[in-house]
Structures are given as C-alpha cells and as structure tokens.
Amino acid sequence: MAAFAFAETPRSVKLNSGYEMPTLGLGTWTLTGETCENAVYAALKTGYRLIDTARYYGNEKEVGNAIARAITDGICKREEVFITTKLVPWTSTPDKDIDDSLQKLGVSYIDLVLLHQHGGNDDTVYKAMCRAVKAEKIRSIGISNFYTEKTVSHFIKDFDIPPAVVQNENHLFFQNNALRDWAAKQNIYIESYYPFGGRGHTKEHLQNKTVLEIAKAHGKTAAQIIVRWHIQAGFLTIPGSSNPAHIAENFDIWDFELTDSEMKKLSALDTGRRYENW
Numbered sequence: 121m122a123a124f125a126f127a128e129t130p131r132s133v134k135l136n137s138g139y140e141m142p143t144l145g146l147g148t149w150t151l152t153g154e155t156c157e158n159a160v161y162a163a164l165k166t167g168y169r170l171i172d173t174a175r176y177y178g179n180e181k182e183v184g185n186a187i188a189r190a191i192t193d194g195i196c197k198r199e200e201v202f203i204t205t206k207l208v209p210w211t212s213t214p215d216k217d218i219d220d221s222l223q224k225l226g227v228s229y230i231d232l233v234l235l236h237q238h239g240g241n242d243d244t245v246y247k248a249m250c251r252a253v254k255a256e257k258i259r260s261i262g263i264s265n266f267y268t269e270k271t272v273s274h275f276i277k278d279f280d281i282p283p284a285v286v287q288n289e290n291h292l293f294f295q296n297n298a299l300r301d302w303a304a305k306q307n308i309y310i311e312s313y314y315p316f317g318g319r320g321h322t323k324e325h326l327q328n329k330t331v332l333e334i335a336k337a338h339g340k341t342a343a344q345i346i347v348r349w350h351i352q353a354g355f356l357t358i359p360g361s362s363n364p365a366h367i368a369e370n371f372d373i374w375d376f377e378l379t380d381s382e383m384k385k386l387s388a389l390d391t392g393r394r395y396e397n398w
C-alpha cells in the first residue's frame with residue numbers, strides 16, 4: 121500500500137490552513153440550472169459536506185441556491201459545508217471575481233479557492249487569493265492542474281500562503297503517486313478530479329475487470345470501489361453526478377475496507393497517461 125495511505129480512511133482532514141476539509145465531495149462540472157441545484161441539494165441531504173464548483177462552470181448561483189435551501193430545510197449549517205470554487209487564470213480582475221463568487225454563492229466566505237489551471241495571469245491571481253485570505257473572504261487556497269514538484273514548488277516558495285490543496289486529474293489509470301507522496305511531505309493534499317475518468321471514459325473505469333472482481337468480493341458497486349480506492353490511497357475526491365441515486369451510491373463507502381492486496385491490484389492499473397492536456 122502507498123506510503124501516504126490514510127491510516128483510518130478519515131471523512132475529513134486538517135489542511136495546512138488549519139481548517140478541516142471533507143475527503144469526499146460532489147463535483148459539479150457540466151451541471152447547470154435545476155439539475156445542478158437538485159444534485160447539490162441531494163448530495164447535502166445524503167450527507168456530503170464538500171461541494172466543488174468553479175467560475176468557469178457558470179453554476180455558482182445554483183450551488184449557492186441549493187446550499188441555502190438545505191440550510192433553510194435544517195439539513196446542514198453554513199459552517200458545516202465546505203465550498204470550493206476556482207478562478208480562471210486569464211482574469212485581470214481576480215479581486216472583483218472573488219467578490220462576485222461570494223455574491224453568487226450567497227456566502228460571506230469561501231472555504232477553498234483554487235487557481236483553475238496554469239494560464240496567463242497565474243501570479244496575479246494567486247496574489248489576489250492570498251489577499252482575500254487576509255481579508256477573511258477565503259479560508260484556504262490551492263491550485264489545480266499542476267502535475268510536477270517544480271510547478272507546485274513555485275506556489276510554496278514565492279507567495280505568502282502555500283497551497284493547501286492541489287486538485288488534479290487523478291484516477292486508476294493516472295495516479296501520479298510520486299506527486300502525492302511529495303505533496304504529503306509539504307502538508308498539501310492532492311484532490312482527484314475525474315475519479316471515474318470523466319465523461320466519455322467512465323466505462324473504462326466502471327467496467328474494468330479488476331474493479332468488478334473486487335466489487336463482487338465486497339458486495340459493492342464498481343463506483344464504490346473506485347471512490348474507496350481514492351480515499352484509502354490518500355486522495356481527496358469529488359465524483360461528479362447529476363443523478364441522486366449515483367450521488368447516494370458514491371457516498372456509501374464508509375462501511376468496508378479494501379485489503380492491502382486489493383489496493384495493490386488497483387494501484388497496478390496505473391498507466392501514467394492522463395486524458396487531458398491542460
């Protein structure tokens with residue numbers, strides 16, 4: 121099993137900012153309108169306390185509406201929900217963008233803001249994120265789509281606040297364990313996006329022979345084995361879904377454990393190739 125595997129599969133971890141972050145959340149890429157609002161509400165009702173959005177997704181308003189509705193309905197309190205959003209790297213108005221995200225989400229602080237990817241204005245955007253932490257508009261900051269020690273190190277060395285989280289494409293076929301192990305030593309968590317390979321590739325993951333064999337042994341679904349693998353291997357993860365049944369299924373992973381031998385079999389599926397090149 122990997123050196124950094126969580127000892128007890130925690131439901132949350134403490135970030136280098138001092139704040140707790142749930143290990144499993146709902147991703148909202150491609151979810152819009154009522155579908156998005158209903159998916160986020162269903163997730164909160166199921167027990168999720170981490171919701172991942174981005175300015176680029178155009179759904180912060182719907183995410184905020186769902187959270188507000190869940191609070192009104194007594195499902196959760198604002199301080200129990202961990203909201204992540206992301207700033208586009210090409211913006212020239214990052215301070216204004218943060219204020220706009222606060223307004224769209226309908227909250228007085230955002231738990232985690234990520235630089236969405238490497239782009240034209242990375243340093244300016246990251247500096248604005250550091251300022252917003254000092255102004256208590258943001259609690260933790262991080263980066264996304266940075267795959268090497270060298271590129272992540274820049275944000276550790278050259279700014280007032282290091283990233284707490286690096287959100288990257290990460291799945292059974294692209295595990296990037298070296299970055300995870302190095303990041304752990306820097307007190308930084310890697311958060312997996314595309315845990316099922318992302319739209320267009322989910323079959324390769326959910327119908328994988330090794331995954332299905334392990335699923336059968338535990339009386340669980342392929343999706344549950346994959347989510348459990350991410351968390352047991354020391355990643356945070358945010359499977360995306362518009363379907364309340366899938367949302368509930370993906371969260372039902374706390375009552376079993378993958379053995380060392382199963383973890384090894386799943387780790388052996390790594391091909392080192394990712395789907396995206398951004």
Ligand SMILES: NC(=O)c1ccc[n+]([C@@H]2O[C@H](COP(=O)([O-])OP(=O)(O)OC[C@H]3O[C@@H](n4cnc5c(N)ncnc54)[C@H](OP(=O)(O)O)[C@@H]3O)[C@@H](O)[C@H]2O)c1
Nearest residue numbers: 147148149313314315316317318343359360361362363366
């Ligand atoms: N930082 C970045 O650049 C970046 C890039 C991409 C994604 N992300 C984030 O990461 C999140 C996850 O990635 P993703 O949503 O693109 O891909 P994903 O989580 O790998 O896969 C989502 C797909 O899996 C299906 N699915 C979910 N649960 C299932 C289940 N139990 N059984 C069968 N199918 C299931 C969904 O369909 P249904 O809707 O039918 O359930 C959807 O088509 C995103 O939502 C987003 O928040 C970040």
